[in-house]
Amino acid sequence: RKEVEQxxxxxxxxxGATVAFNCTYSNSASQSFFWYRQDCRKEPKLxxxxxxxxxxxxxxxxxxxxxxxxxxxxxxxxxxxxSATYLCVVRFxxxxxxxxxxxxxxxxxxxx
Amino acid sequence: GAGVSQSPSNKVTxxxxxxxxxxxxxxxxxxxxxxxxxxxxxxxxxIYFQGNSAPDKSGLPSDRFSAERTGGSVSTLTIQRTQxxxxxxxxxxxxxxxxxxxxxxxxxxxxxxx
Numbered sequence: 001r002k003e004v005e006q007x008x009x010x011x012x013x014x015x016g017a018t019v020a021f022n023c024t025y026s027n028s029a030s031q032s033f034f035w036y037r038q039d040c041r042k043e044p045k046l047x048x049x050x051x052x053x054x055x056x057x058x059x060x061x062x063x064x065x066x067x068x069x070x071x072x073x074x075x076x077x078x079x080x081x082x083s084a085t086y087l088c089v090v091r092f093x094x095x096x097x098x099x100x101x102x103x104x105x106x107x108x109x110x111x112x
Numbered sequence: 113g114a115g116v117s118q119s120p121s122n123k124v125t126x127x128x129x130x131x132x133x134x135x136x137x138x139x140x141x142x143x144x145x146x147x148x149x150x151x152x153x154x155x156x157x158x159i160y161f162q163g164n165s166a167p168d169k170s171g172l173p174s175d176r177f178s179a180e181r182t183g184g185s186v187s188t189l190t191i192q193r194t195q196x197x198x199x200x201x202x203x204x205x206x207x208x209x210x211x212x213x214x215x216x217x218x219x220x221x222x223x224x225x226x
Contacts (some may be wrong), residue, residue, distance in 0.1 A: 036215075043203060044155070046175035087154065097160060097168040099144065100215070104154030 002027050002088050006103040010013070013110055017078045023088030024070045032091040034065055035073050037084045038105065044087055047073075051087045078110045114138060118204050118218035125194055126226050130156065133189045133221045137206030144187050145207075146179055148200040155203065161187065194225045 006023045013019050025033075033050035048055065050071050052063040061074040071090075075082055088103035117136040123132050137144050146158040157171035161181045172178070176194075181187040191198055201222050205215040 005168055030168065034214075039145075044215075045217070046214045049214075095168070095170060097162070097170075099157065099160070101157060102147070102155040 001100045002087055002103075003092075004103040005087050006086075006106045008104060008106060010028060010044075010107040010109050012079055013096040013108070015078055015080060015112055017110075018074065018076050019078060019108065020075075021086055021088075021108075022070055022088040023067060023072070023075045023103055023106075024068075024092045025088075025092075026069070027090070027094075030069075030090045033062075033071050034089040034091075035060075035071075036087040036089055038087055039084045039085060047086070049072070066093055075108075078108075080110050080112065083108055083110045090092075116204055116206055116216050116218035118202075118221050120223045121219065122224075124224045124226065127196060128193055129191045131194055131223060133191075133202050133223070134203075135187045135204030135206075135218060136189065136218055137185065137187070137190070137204070139185075141206035141208050141216070142184070143207045143209060144181055145205045146187070146189050147203045147205070147224055149203060149220075150200045158189070158202075182203055192224075194223075196225050199225045 011031040019063045033049040036044040037047045038044040050064045059076045063072045085107045087105045091100045119134045121173040142163045159179045160168040176192045181190045184214040201220040205217045205222045
């Protein structure tokens with residue numbers, strides 16, 4: 001089983017739609033969780049951290065469910081500019097280090 | 113700018129040759145990571161440096177891969193006797209701390225092995 005798993009998509013949605021991505025992780029000792037965004041042929045950039053109580057940043061809402069070991073990202077009122085790949089990232093202790101593992105990403109395409 | 117700088121941005125080499133990829137992290141960042149990303153794939157962890165501690169090399173795919181970080185700043189990833197399957201974008205990232213900080217990525221070094 002992969003350490004971090006995501007539905008690869010693509011999710012094709014019209015402008016204004018609400019779309020949700022899920023991500024599951026295998027290590028119950030995972031400590032920190034993030035969503036990164038990667039535009040085509042560009043480097044990943046932090047979208048938002050995910051906190052235990054859930055958090056919102058404008059149209060974006062992130063949730064964490066430790067019991068079921070998954071995190072989610074909800075995007076409301078999708079914009080064309082939201083088209084990108086969304087990477088789930090998990091940090092967990094391993095061998096005395098804190099490993100930061102990326103999921104393979106979920107591709108979102110927003111169309112007019 | 114003051115972001116993470118990687119060089120070369122593109123490298124084409126012949127199978128069997130050695131390559132060196134360089135990463136200059138953001139000044140003051142103690143943590144430095146190397147990942148690689150094949151076309152259409154996710155990021156594969158390679159190696160992680162944190163301050164003066166021994167690096168986490170658990171992601172290096174073979175003994176042809178090595179990396180060092182001199183003076184806690186610039187890092188070099190070396191691939192010896194390159195193979196075609198080494199073709200990928202090699203991404204370097206740094207963060208202020210190794211535990212909770214945001215990762216800042218460079219634009220990557222695109223390696224093509226013919």
